[in-house]
Amino acid sequence: MSARSCPQCGAPVDPTDDFCGNCGNYLGWAADPGRTAGSGSATRDGAAVPPERTAGRVDAVPREADDAAHQARSTPVPPAPMPPVRTSPGEPPPAARLGPVLPGRPEAKRPLPTAAAEAAVHGPPCPNCGTANPPGRRFCRRCAAPLHQGQRPAGGPRRRRWRWRGDRSRWLRRLAALLVVAALVAALWVFHPRLLALWEDLRDRIANPAPVAPTSTTASAAVPDHPAAAAADGLSNRYWGAPAVGDSVDFGFDEPFRLLSVVVHAGASAEEEGFVAQARPSSLELVVTTADGGTRTLPVTLADQPGPQRTDTGISDVVRVRVVVRSATGLAPGGHIALGEVEFFRRP
Numbered sequence: 001m002s003a004r005s006c007p008q009c010g011a012p013v014d015p016t017d018d019f020c021g022n023c024g025n026y027l028g029w030a031a032d033p034g035r036t037a038g039s040g041s042a043t044r045d046g047a048a049v050p051p052e053r054t055a056g057r058v059d060a061v062p063r064e065a066d067d068a069a070h071q072a073r074s075t076p077v078p079p080a081p082m083p084p085v086r087t088s089p090g091e092p093p094p095a096a097r098l099g100p101v102l103p104g105r106p107e108a109k110r111p112l113p114t115a116a117a118e119a120a121v122h123g124p125p126c127p128n129c130g131t132a133n134p135p136g137r138r139f140c141r142r143c144a145a146p147l148h149q150g151q152r153p154a155g156g157p158r159r160r161r162w163r164w165r166g167d168r169s170r171w172l173r174r175l176a177a178l179l180v181v182a183a184l185v186a187a188l189w190v191f192h193p194r195l196l197a198l199w200e201d202l203r204d205r206i207a208n209p210a211p212v213a214p215t216s217t218t219a220s221a222a223v224p225d226h227p228a229a230a231a232a233d234g235l236s237n238r239y240w241g242a243p244a245v246g247d248s249v250d251f252g253f254d255e256p257f258r259l260l261s262v263v264v265h266a267g268a269s270a271e272e273e274g275f276v277a278q279a280r281p282s283s284l285e286l287v288v289t290t291a292d293g294g295t296r297t298l299p300v301t302l303a304d305q306p307g308p309q310r311t312d313t314g315i316s317d318v319v320r321v322r323v324v325v326r327s328a329t330g331l332a333p334g335g336h337i338a339l340g341e342v343e344f345f346r347r348p
Contacts, residue, residue: 019144021137026144200258204314209260209345214321216252223336231323231342236270241278242337248324251342256291256317258347263308264300264323265340275306278338279331288313289320304329308343 004013004027011022018027121132128145138147188195219228219240226241228249240249264284267275284300300311321344328337 014141017141019139019141021133021139021141024139024144024146200316201314204258204260204347207260207347210348212253212257212344212346214251214344215254217249218252219247219249221247226336226338231339234341236265236340237274239268239278239338239340242281242325242339245325245328245331245337247337248322249339249342251321251323251344253319256319259288259313259315259318259321259344260347261310261312261345262286262300262321263310263341263343263345264302265306265308265342266302266304266338267306267340268338269340270306272306276330279328279335280304281325281327281337281339282329283327285324285326286311286313287322287324288315288318289322290315291317291319299326 004015004017005011006013006020006022006025006027008025009020009023011020013020013027019025020027121134123132123134123137124147125132126140126143126145126147127149129140129143131140131142133141133147139145140147214232217228217232219242221243222228223241223243226239228240230238231240231249232251242249266280268278269275280302282302282304284302286298286300288296288298290296296315298311298313302309323339323342325337325339331337
């Protein structure tokens with residue numbers, strides 16, 4: 001009995017095993033254990049017979065039947081009687097004529113079946129077919145059933161790979177939409193003040209400014225007959241007279257509003273002769289106070305000419321405006337600075 005090896009994993013196996021104990025590979029039925037790959041079948045007298053001559057034999061044929069068949073083939077069969085042949089006068093009879101003789105056909109002896117002695121195996125029985133298996137096997141040698149249900153086959157534990165379940169494109173679209181929304185929210189949070197200012201500026205440009213009159217007017221100083229109220233009475237031939245540079249006039253309002261622009265009329269009159277009669281402010285400073293108490297200062301430069309001069313502001317929730325004289329033109333000793341009119345315009 002010669003040892004075999006599994007053609008798949010190379011593990012040694014017994015000649016009577018039908019399945020490999022290491023990998024469970026099918027080895028072939030053990031009814032013909034004497035046949036191996038690439039070798040012939042053994043005969044009784046030791047002569048090798050090619051596999052094609054023994055492929056069709058049945059190992060279960062009894063020895064007596066095989067001997068009887070062999071003896072029957074070896075016994076010569078008498079030839080059938082030939083019909084009488086007529087001969088010519090003077091020709092010898094057929095028995096006296098010599099002719100060719102066919103050689104005898106050699107018959108190979110049929111090999112006797114060899115029964116492999118199955119060695120006694122002591123080990124755990126197969127849970128499927130009950131065949132005893134040697135210790136250390138993982139698969140049954142008869143039916144290839146796993147002998148140890150709790151153990152994994154050769155190759156070690158495999159890592160479980162995570163797989164995407166469901167429609168991947170749908171989840172990708174949702175993720176992209178979520179990222180876009182998050183980016184928009186972040187942009188609004190960062191650029192909110194700037195965007196709000198742009199929106200208010202756009203509304204200022206398309207709105208029609210409406211005049212708004214102050215409810216109170218006070219000055220830090222004023223010359224006689226030219227009070228601070230004359231700077232907001234709507235008349236161009238009356239003005240507020242500031243004694244010196246640095247004096248200021250305050251305009252108060254009852255309700256907060258969006259201040260779009262301030263129009264200043266410098267000088268004592270809208271006429272050229274009256275305009276140059278007194279000193280004129282050449283630069284002013286607007287201090288705007290909002291409802292929350294905050295202030296914003298805007299410098300204003302005026303041209304030395306009569307007529308209205310507009311300054312755009314665009315400030316919300318205005319409740320108070322202070323006008324401070326920072327410089328003047330034509331101021332002579334004993335003279336004063338004339339501020340003809342200050343007009344305010346709001347957004348409706």
